[in-house]
Amino acid sequence: NTYKEYLQLQNNKEDSTPQGYFEKIEAEFPAYTSHSELYPTFDRVSAATSPQAANQVLLNTIGQSSWNEPGQWIEWDITVPASGFYQIGFRARQNEARGLSTTRRISLDGEVLFAELNRMTFSYQTNWQIVMLGEETPYSIYLEAGKTHRLRMEATYGSLDDALLQIEALGLEM
Numbered sequence: 001n002t003y004k005e006y007l008q009l010q011n012n013k014e015d016s017t018p019q020g021y022f023e024k025i026e027a028e029f030p031a032y033t034s035h036s037e038l039y040p041t042f043d044r045v046s047a048a049t050s051p052q053a054a055n056q057v058l059l060n061t062i063g064q065s066s067w068n069e070p071g072q073w074i075e076w077d078i079t080v081p082a083s084g085f086y087q088i089g090f091r092a093r094q095n096e097a098r099g100l101s102t103t104r105r106i107s108l109d110g111e112v113l114f115a116e117l118n119r120m121t122f123s124y125q126t127n128w129q130i131v132m133l134g135e136e137t138p139y140s141i142y143l144e145a146g147k148t149h150r151l152r153m154e155a156t157y158g159s160l161d162d163a164l165l166q167i168e169a170l171g172l173e174m
Helices: 003-009 156-174
Strands: 075-079 084-087 089-092 101-108 120-123 129-132 139-143 149-156
Touching: 120 139
Parallel strands: none
Antiparallel strands: 075 149, 084 139, 089 129, 101 120, 101 149
16 A cells, blocks of 8 residues: 555544654664664764763664665564554664665564555765655654554665566576
């Protein structure tokens, strides 16, 4: 489905999202990772990176240059105070693939909710940026209260995914 179709399927759900609700989840504390090289690291480039201390090196990021192979993933647990529609964003910096974008597949509770989440792109930037799911018009994603939701970000080939799947299928046929 597309995002528009996803919203139509959620049409009858009650929205009790608290006004102005914001929760920060520290990325360096994932629930699970697919590979041992996806571990917490540190970044002292921006004072806005959390946690931060002028006189200490603190683990405050995850991934960096080790999160570049398709199929690698990191998962975080999310809980919300009320059932409703939430917008999800990331404070991210993609400064490894100069001039290119990296692509992540976003799933929630083991499911890619709509097609647009198969190709979330992070463009090259030397600075940190806030990247919302849906970018300029953030997606509203329905989350139920009283349940721990598992959000997964998986590295993909991006626009090359379809072509590589076709090549693999042709190879199997031969």
